[in-house]
Amino acid sequence: MPKKLNVFYLFVLLILLFADVYGQNKFEGYSVVIEANIGGACPVSYLPSANNGNAIEVFYAGTSQRAPAAELAACDGSTLRGNNNVFVNNDGRWCFTGSEEFYDVKFRNGTVYLWYPITKDTGVYNVKDFRPVTRSVGEMTQYTFNEPADYTRTIRNAIAFIAARQGGTLHFPDGDYIVGTLDGERRDPAYEAITLPSGIIIQGISNNQSTPTTNLPSKTGASRVRLRNPNQTIFRIGGCTHHVTVRQIELLGNSALYGEARRDSTGNYGIEGLGKWIIRPGGAQEPNSTQGIKVENVTFQNLDKGFYVHNANDNNCNAREQACHTWQFDYVVVDHGIFINNKTGIWVDTYNTEWKIRNSLFMYSTGANSPGDGIRLQKAGIVLIEQSFGGGYDYGGNIGGTFL
Numbered sequence: 001m002p003k004k005l006n007v008f009y010l011f012v013l014l015i016l017l018f019a020d021v022y023g024q025n026k027f028e029g030y031s032v033v034i035e036a037n038i039g040g041a042c043p044v045s046y047l048p049s050a051n052n053g054n055a056i057e058v059f060y061a062g063t064s065q066r067a068p069a070a071e072l073a074a075c076d077g078s079t080l081r082g083n084n085n086v087f088v089n090n091d092g093r094w095c096f097t098g099s100e101e102f103y104d105v106k107f108r109n110g111t112v113y114l115w116y117p118i119t120k121d122t123g124v125y126n127v128k129d130f131r132p133v134t135r136s137v138g139e140m141t142q143y144t145f146n147e148p149a150d151y152t153r154t155i156r157n158a159i160a161f162i163a164a165r166q167g168g169t170l171h172f173p174d175g176d177y178i179v180g181t182l183d184g185e186r187r188d189p190a191y192e193a194i195t196l197p198s199g200i201i202i203q204g205i206s207n208n209q210s211t212p213t214t215n216l217p218s219k220t221g222a223s224r225v226r227l228r229n230p231n232q233t234i235f236r237i238g239g240c241t242h243h244v245t246v247r248q249i250e251l252l253g254n255s256a257l258y259g260e261a262r263r264d265s266t267g268n269y270g271i272e273g274l275g276k277w278i279i280r281p282g283g284a285q286e287p288n289s290t291q292g293i294k295v296e297n298v299t300f301q302n303l304d305k306g307f308y309v310h311n312a313n314d315n316n317c318n319a320r321e322q323a324c325h326t327w328q329f330d331y332v333v334v335d336h337g338i339f340i341n342n343k344t345g346i347w348v349d350t351y352n353t354e355w356k357i358r359n360s361l362f363m364y365s366t367g368a369n370s371p372g373d374g375i376r377l378q379k380a381g382i383v384l385i386e387q388s389f390g391g392g393y394d395y396g397g398n399i400g401g402t403f404l
Contacts, residue, residue: 024097025117026075029164031056031094031107034156036195036238040276040312040322042288043195043238044163047108049092056094058084059104061114062135062143073097101143102133113157123168127177130157149184151177151225155194167199172249174205177225180232187229193236193272196244202235204249207299209340215258221299226252231267239275239288239327246271247296253303253342270300273309277323277352289328299338306342307334310349325379328352335359342372345390349378357383362390364400374403 031054036043047054058069074080075097077089086094105115114130116122131154132146148154155170155177162168178184180191196202204223211220225234234251237244251270254263273293278286300306309329311317317324327350337360339345345362348355362374374390377383385404392400 023099024073025099025101025119026095026097027058027103027105027115027117028076028093028095029105029115029161030054030092031088031109032160032164033109033111034160034163034195034197035192036236036241036274037192038274038312040239040274040278040288040327042240042275043236044197044240046092049088052087053108054092054094055085055087055108057106058086058096058098059106059112060100060135061102061104062133063104065104065106065112067135069098069100069103071099100141111160113160115161122165124171125158125162125168126171126173127151127155127158128173128175130154130161150179150181150188152179152181152188152191152194155179159194159197159200162200163197167197167201167243169201169203172202172204172223172225174222176220177223178228179225179234181228185228187232191232193233193269196235196237196241196246198240198242198244201245201247202249203245203247207248207250207297207336207338209250209299209301209338210252212252212255212257212302213260221250221252223248224250224252224299226250227254227265227268228263230254230264233269233272235270236272236274237290237293237329238273239290241275241290243292245294245296246298247294248298250299250301251303251306252301255302265302266304268303268305269308270298270303270306271295271308272305273307273329273350274312275327275329276312277327279320279322285323287328289330291328291330293329293332294335295333295337296335297337299340300342300345301338301340303342304344305347306339306345307337308344308347308349309353310347314349325349326351330354330381332356333358337361339363339374339390344373344376346374347376347378348380348383351379351381353380354382355380355384356386357388358386360388362388362403364392372401374401377404 031047076095206222253265253268390403
C-alpha cells in the first residue's frame, strides 16, 4: 500500500477515535436522599455503602426503565458491571460516560432520576429540563418532554441533582407549578413538603401577585408554585441546612381559581422551617443548626402561615431527646416580601433565631383569612423589622389584622 494511502487511513482512524471520545458525556453524582420529615432529622443523607447499596443502574431516559443503557464506560475510579450497573469509587461517588444527552439513573432504593452530564453550564438549571421525557427511536433518536399536571416529582428530581452537586440555582420560568397532587387536583396521600437542601437558590422570574379568582391574563402571576389541597406545605427547610435562597416567585395556597367555589387553605404553609436540637443518651447534643436563609421578592398568598419556623415535636417535646423550643434557625433575611390574605404572614416559634424583616408588606384582602396576623413571634431571638407595613383595605369586610 502506498505510503500516502497509509497516512490517509491513519488520519481517518484518528478522527474516528477522537470523535468517539469527544462525543462522550460525563455523568457523576451520589446516591442521595433529600427529606426534611416531620421528625426533624437532617434532610440530606446517602444510601449505605454496605452491599453496594449506593450503586446505580443506568437506563435510556424515557423508556420507563425497560431499556438498559449500553456503551457506557466507568470513570474516576468507579466500576462498571454488566452493561449498565455503576458502582461507586472510594469517595462514594459514581461516575460514567455515555453518548446520550441524559439518562435515567435508578438508585438501589428504587428512586429514578433524570440525570444530566457535567457541562460548562452546570450550576444553573431550568426546572422544565427535568420534566417527564419520552424516547423515540427511528432514523434518529428523539426525546420529547411532556408537561406534567403536577410538578412535585419534576422539582424533586431537579433538587436531587442539585443536592448531589452541593448547590445550584433552580430557575422557574413563566408558569403555574402545582404540587402535592396526583393529577393537578386530587390530593397525593404520599406528598411531603419539597425539601430545600443547602446551597440551593429557588428563582422565579417575578413575584408579581396573581388574582386567582379571575381569568384575566394581566392578573396571573408570571411564575407561581401552588397547592390544591389543605394541610400541605410547598417548601420545607430542615436542620443542618445552610445558605438557602428563595426569590422572585409567588407561593400560593389552596386558592379558588376563576369559576371555582371557595377552597380551604387550612394548614397550608409556603415555607416551613422544621428541625430539632437533638440530645443523645448520655447528654451529647447535636444542635442541627440551620443558618443563612434569604427570602427576597417572594409573594406569599392565601396561606395558613406564609413563612413558619418551629421545632419538631412542638406539642409533644421530650426534653431527654431534644432541647425543646430552641432549635437554631438563624441569620434569616426577608426582604421585599409581599404577604397577602394569609392567616399569618410570618410565624416564628423557636428561641434561637435572628431575623431581619425589611421592605415588606402585609395586606389582607377579601377571603376567609381576613383579618389575619402580619408577624407572630411566639418564641424568637433577635428580630429587626424596618420599612415594613401592614393593614387592610377598609373597615368593612377588608379590615386588616394585627401587624405584630
